[in-house]
Amino acid sequence: MWKFLLRRVLIMIPQMIILSILIFALAKAMPGDALTGKQLDPKASPERIAEIRKQMGLDDPVHVQYVNWIKNVVKGDFGISYTHKLAVTDVIGERIGNTVLLALCVFILTYILAIPLGIISGRWNDTWADKLVTGYNYIGFATPLFIFGLIILFIFGFYLDLFPTGGSVDPQIDNGTFAYYMSKLQHLVLPSMAGALISTVGISQYLRSEIIDTKVKDFVRTAKSKGVPESKIYSRHILRNSFLPIAAFLGYEITGLIAGSIFLESIFGYPGIGQLFIKSVMLRDFTVVNALVLMTSLATLFGTLISDIILSIVDPRIRID
Incomplete structure (x- = not known):
């Protein structure tokens, strides 16, 4: 196990370096610069603007700007937000708590809904209950998150005025x-409900397919032929094996929720890092954009690591040493 963890962490180091280069390059490739979104004096002369650009290091060669940025990031300094006139860590720190709380609520609600629906649909497949679940899943697959969120907002927020x-x-x-x-x-109710109802679709459908496939395998037939009660067959054999892929994707679900917060927070006006990201892009506040993209990318890498660790724990047949 420890060899596996060390190997995975060492692999992440070059991945982080490549990610940082891509993030910085994409930010530089965007039109405009930090001064485009900065509230300058309309009467500022071109000489004054050039002086400010020099002070901010925007005239330095690209590789020099990248090295300076990485040096500061390693120290935990992401620079100053040109829009908020505050340290980027302070700007993000004010909002990241809301995003983490929203992602946690969506995550918990997703699995509370998805696991029972997947079990019901898979165990009693081709029944009316299965048809209801799969019908909802098909609708969910075809409905984008922002459309579904707007429907939830209109019905429960504006029409019924409940939240x-x-x-x-x-x-x-x-x-x-x-x-x-x-x-x-x-x-939290409306954005959490919208995110969970959409996230439930993929997990419940995947669990249903795994249960149906596992029911016809040889070891299940052997257990039935030995007279093992059906409840024990499901709890000890079918569900245990069907949950393995779900557990493996647990880390990816966590990072996916952070990325999905951009849509949820924009639709429901929820002040988190997703909404901050959209505003920062519009205002060319690249110090904040770079920090948020880097944080999300690192979270994706660690989510992958978490998924590998969980899969190795729940499935002892996998030898990772």
């Missing part, structure tokens, strides 16, 4: 009170 339609908490409530946390919960 807030924007923000993360009521600004009129004092921080730390019971009403404050209840308000946070109410603001």
Whole structure:
């Protein structure tokens, strides 16, 4: 196990270097620069703008800018946000908690819904219950997240007026009170429900297919021929083997939720790093964009590592040493 972990971590080092180069190159390839989104004096002379650009290091060669950026990133310094006039770590730190909380709620709701639906659909396939689940899955596969989110927002937010339609908490409530946390919960309901209902589709359909395939394998037939009760066959043989692929994709689901937060936060006006990313791109605030893309990329790499570790634990047949 330790050899496997060491090998995977060593492989991640060149991956991180390549990712950092790609992120920096893509940011530089975008039209405009940091001064394009900076609120300058409209009367500023070209000489003044050139002076500011020099002070910010935008006139340095690209490779010099990259090296300086990497040196600061290693120290935990992502620079200053040109839009917010604050350190990038402070800007992201104000919002990352909301994104993590939203992703956690979506993650928990997804598996609470997907696992029972997948089991019901797979165990009693070709019944009316299976047809309902697969029908919902087909609709979910065909519906983009932003369309589904808008439908949820219109029905439960505007038409029925059951939940807030924007923000993360009521600004009129004092921080730390019971009403404050209840308000946070109410603001999480709609984006969490939209994200979970869409994420459920793939997991439940995949679990259904795994259960159906496992039911006809030889070791299941052998257990039935020996008179093993059906409940034990499902719990000890079918479900255990069917959950292996789901467990393997656990890390990918976590990183996918972070990426999906861009759509959820934009639709529901939820102040997280997804919404911050969109605004930073529009304002050419590349210090924030680079930091967010780098964080998401690193989370993807670690999510892959988590998936490999989980798969090696739940399936002892896999020899990773």
